[in-house]
Amino acid sequence: MxxxxxxxxxxxxxxxxxxxxxxxxxxxxxxxxxxxxxxxxxxxxxxxxxxxxxxxxxxxxxxxxxxxxxxxxxxxxxxxxxxxxxxxxxxxxxxxxxxxxxxxxxxxxxxxGCYSTGFIALLAPLVRAGLLPADWPYTCNAVSGYSGGGKALIARFEADGDIAWRGYALNLGHKHVPEMQALSGLAHAPLFTPAVIPAHRGMVVEIPLPLGAMAGMGPGKGPGMGSTDAFRAALTEFYAGSPVVSVSQEPPADGELLLRASMEPWDGLELHVLASADGSQARLVAGLDNLGKGxxxxxxxxxxxxxxxxxxxxxxx
CATH class of the missing domain: 3.40.50.720 (NAD(P)-binding Rossmann-like Domain)
Known part of the structure; x- marks a missing residue:
């Protein structure tokens, strides 16, 4: 048909x-x-x-x-x-x-939304599983290729080769915030800080987690809290069998994640759970193509x- x-x-x-x-x-x-x-x-x-x-x-x-x-x-x-x-x-x-x-x-x-995809993919399963609290004031830092800004922004970036970083939505009113909050089941709107870099496509979305402060009693010991191993396991189980979303099981060997200006079109989504040595801090990171899965x-x-x-x-x- x-x-x-x-x-x-x-x-x-x-x-x-x-x-x-x-x-x-x-x-x-x-x-x-x-x-x-x-x-x-x-x-x-x-x-x-x-x-x-x-x-x-x-x-x-x-x-x-x-x-x-x-x-x-x-x-x-x-x-x-x-x-x-x-x-x-x-x-x-x-x-x-x-x-x-x-x-x-x-x-x-x-x-x-492209940013929302990374944020929700990381946080919603962990809030649903009770491993992270719904009432924490989460923050989200993200960078994207300039293609997501439409023809006007594409033209500005391509005309001015001196732009290295463009922070925007500085009034904290980004249009993705309502869906980020609603689909993640959060009591508070996340504090979202997006930026655009001189790459045509690609995106990294990060949620920093001060786990020690969030638990109030040390990492993984407060109500509604989990360890980074538990986060990774929960995300792995949640996306098991997905042909689109993958969860990295090990941190990058060199301690770096790269977003390349030469990125080819890609419709996948890769999630990372990164932790400090003592487990008191964590970084949830999503990598995707803002024009692909985004x-x-x-x-x-x-x-x-x-x-x-x-x-x-x-x-x-």
Whole structure:
């Protein structure tokens, strides 16, 4: 069976990479509008309603408008914007966290944010298992390739070769924070400090844990606390059998993790649990491609499940 897919916003970075992952796949037929028609509401509405699956790669307001144009009960939507990530009636498109069956059966799926993917992947399983408290004020430090910032940011980075680091969301109002809090089951919004570096793609997300202070009685001895070995074991069990998420069992031999500017497209997600010698401090670290599992790869994974296909079809793993 061939499924008709319309990517609304197909000329943006996320849309282009989704289309690349669908190219040559007989399971899908892309509905494509030419340059003039893709900006016409009537043409877009026709495509939105003719499709079996719609993938929205649009700004938030435009994504809401696109959903409102759908006048039938069969067109299923994956929204890569922020508009619906914590909205009622939408399923969060992180199958490893929300469940593959939930994503497979959903009419409306919100694609996770790139930073949120790393944060939630690390923290949600440990909070659910009672190994970390839900009411701790967590912090999250992260760096990303500049491609996640859209065409304007890409142009600025590529035009100015002197930028080495760009900190942003300095007002602490980053749009990913609501989903990070909600999907991890936290009582408090995390303090999130993102930055962009001069690499086209790639991302590292870190959650530092002062375990001694968190337990109040030394590492691993307070209520709702666990050891770093327990964290690693719990994450390994949680993602057992996942073809996308892996958990490193040993710290890097040289004590370093690298994010290379030459990174190739990748749809996987690698998690690390790192600890101080006395166990009083830990670092939970996620490595991913912000355009892969952090955007386009995640959308294709959800699309595969919704279409009843192998979730890894077309992915770069």
């Amino acid at each position: 061939t499924h008709k897919v319309f990517i609304d916003g197909a000329v943006g970075t996320t849309g282009l990479e989704i289309a690349e992952r669908l190219t040559g796949r007989a399971e899908f037929e892309l509905i494509v509008l030419d340059e003039a028609r893709r900006k016409q509401d009537a043409a877009r509405a026709e495509a939105l309603n003719a499709a079996d699956f719609v993938i929205l790669c649009l700004p938030d307001d435009a994504a809401r408008e696109a959903v409102a144009m759908i006048a039938n009960l069969h067109t299923r939507v994956i929204d890569a914007s922020t508009a619906h990530r914590v909205a009622a009636g939408w399923t969060y498109g992180f199958p490893e966290i929300t469940g593959r069956d939930a994503v497979a059966g959903a009419l409306r799926v919100s694609n996770p 955007a386009s790869g995640a959308a294709v994974q959800s699309l595969n499940l919704m279409a009843g296909l192998d979730e890894t079809a077309g992915l770069r793993l």
